[in-house]
Amino acid sequence: MGEQHIVQAFDQELRDITGRVVESAALAGDLLARAVAALAKMDAAVARAVIADDRRIDQMQREVEERAILMIARRQPMARDLREIVAAFRIANDVERIGDLAKNIAKRVVALQGQPQPAELIDGLQRMAELGLDQLSKVMAAYSSRDLSLALEVWTQDEWIDARYTSMFQEILDHMIAEPRNVALATHLLFSAKNLERIGDHTTNIAETVHYLITGTPLTDERPKQDGTVMPVPTVG
Amino acid sequence: MGEQHIVQAFDQELRDITGRVVESAALAGDLLARAVAALAKMDAAVARAVIADDRRIDQMQREVEERAILMIARRQPMARDLREIVAAFRIANDVERIGDLAKNIAKRVVALQGQPQPAELIDGLQRMAELGLDQLSKVMAAYSSRDLSLALEVWTQDEWIDARYTSMFQEILDHMIAEPRNVALATHLLFSAKNLERIGDHTTNIAETVHYLITGTPLTDERPKQDGTVMPVPTVG
Numbered sequence: 001m002g003e004q005h006i007v008q009a010f011d012q013e014l015r016d017i018t019g020r021v022v023e024s025a026a027l028a029g030d031l032l033a034r035a036v037a038a039l040a041k042m043d044a045a046v047a048r049a050v051i052a053d054d055r056r057i058d059q060m061q062r063e064v065e066e067r068a069i070l071m072i073a074r075r076q077p078m079a080r081d082l083r084e085i086v087a088a089f090r091i092a093n094d095v096e097r098i099g100d101l102a103k104n105i106a107k108r109v110v111a112l113q114g115q116p117q118p119a120e121l122i123d124g125l126q127r128m129a130e131l132g133l134d135q136l137s138k139v140m141a142a143y144s145s146r147d148l149s150l151a152l153e154v155w156t157q158d159e160w161i162d163a164r165y166t167s168m169f170q171e172i173l174d175h176m177i178a179e180p181r182n183v184a185l186a187t188h189l190l191f192s193a194k195n196l197e198r199i200g201d202h203t204t205n206i207a208e209t210v211h212y213l214i215t216g217t218p219l220t221d222e223r224p225k226q227d228g229t230v231m232p233v234p235t236v237g
Numbered sequence: 238m239g240e241q242h243i244v245q246a247f248d249q250e251l252r253d254i255t256g257r258v259v260e261s262a263a264l265a266g267d268l269l270a271r272a273v274a275a276l277a278k279m280d281a282a283v284a285r286a287v288i289a290d291d292r293r294i295d296q297m298q299r300e301v302e303e304r305a306i307l308m309i310a311r312r313q314p315m316a317r318d319l320r321e322i323v324a325a326f327r328i329a330n331d332v333e334r335i336g337d338l339a340k341n342i343a344k345r346v347v348a349l350q351g352q353p354q355p356a357e358l359i360d361g362l363q364r365m366a367e368l369g370l371d372q373l374s375k376v377m378a379a380y381s382s383r384d385l386s387l388a389l390e391v392w393t394q395d396e397w398i399d400a401r402y403t404s405m406f407q408e409i410l411d412h413m414i415a416e417p418r419n420v421a422l423a424t425h426l427l428f429s430a431k432n433l434e435r436i437g438d439h440t441t442n443i444a445e446t447v448h449y450l451i452t453g454t455p456l457t458d459e460r461p462k463q464d465g466t467v468m469p470v471p472t473v474g
Contacts, residue, residue: 062455069323072309086306173420180417183410190424191431218299 047109057099161200284346294336301329398437
């Protein structure tokens with residue numbers, strides 16, 4: 001097998017693995033959109049389909065992981081080639097967790113069915129989810145086109161989701177205080193908001209991986225990430 | 238360099254990386270113990286030290302990850318040797334997240350300082366943390382001694398932590414309903430309980446990795462994991 005043939009085979013394997021990662025991220029975005037639509041309509045059937053479909057993402061992640069390890073072992077790639085494989089491996093891992101978090105929201109819809117929904121809180125969660133989906137689709141575009149400035153844009157904009165989470169957190173607490181009988185329901189909404197905030201974190205991780213892929217250096221130390229509900233003492237009514 | 242020399246060098250690298258993973262898990266256990274002690278005494282100084290020390294775990298994880306990738310690339314290990322490296326890589330990742338979750342509890346202590354503490358809820362969290370620490374120390378013993386039955390014991394006993402979480406969840410909701418003015422505080426305790434439950438999940442992941450390391454087959458499909466607060470509709474007072 002000639003040198004050029006080996007290079008072509010490697011490039012083909014790399015395209016396959018990268019394609020699989022992009023595909024799994026599209027599926028994760030789809031699950032998230034459906035989970036939040038299920039929440040808005042309290043549609044348990046849609047929620048159950050989301051729960052079932054998450055298995056496909058898990059399977060894709062395991063497949064990417066296995067292929068990545070075998071590629072490293074067989075081809076001993078260095079520098080940029082090695083980073084390409086490590087990046088696919090890491091992004092598949094973040095995508096798998098985004099799928100899990102979408103599934104978790106869907107499970108809460110199943111738990112909540114039939115209960116009255118505070119419309120303004122559901123609206124707030126939907127807006128958070130839209131922001132999360134927008135960030136996910138941007139960061140995957142940055143990955144596909146190796147666009148460093150787009151990755152950095154996603155990275156800095158994670159604070160928008162954090163800010164929205166901090167405000168949702170306070171709104172949900174206010175609702176609990178005003179309607180103590182609704183605390184179980186409000187708690188599920190609170191965890192859903194937290195899940196959306198964590199989806200933002202994974203999207204930020206992907207942006208960091210794209211940065212590492214393109215530049216070869218990490219972007220972890222100056223991360224803007226801040227969960228505003230953890231550090232300050234929240235005011236109670 | 239003779240064959241035996243290469244084998245010895247590989248074994249030494251493997252011992253180094255495995256030792257680093259065991260060390261990082263010990264540090265994560267230490268952070269968790271200190272985070273929960275800080276919660277019990279509402280000691281913000283201890284909590285801040287936990288937050289600072291978590292960086293060491295992050296650093297160790299990155300180091301294990303880099304070394305593992307280089308070992309795979311340079312030595313092209315197959316079968317059991319490859320599984321050893323993949324296992325170190327995965328366990329370091331779970332340990333890093335256990336450290337993050339302990340840090341998150343510590344951050345909530347900083348947020349909560351000066352607020353009145355419902356003693357029975359704090360006690361419940363402490364018992365959950367003890368169970369979590371016990372499971373973590375067992376699974377790392379299973380990893381160090383390649384003890385399959387001990388790994389399986391940890392794996393099946395994760396349901397104890399889940400059961401305790403489900404009961405804590407209900408107790409904290411009851412507290413919110415009884416004391417609506419305390420919802421902000423109770424919410425931090427609820428997230429702390431959730432963090433402890435997730436620490437149990439990562440410990441279970443480590444047990445699965447030990448199983449894969451020893452047997453070469455995955456143990457993911459029949460996983461006992463169940464967050465009892467998500468699926469059933471919780472009763473409200």
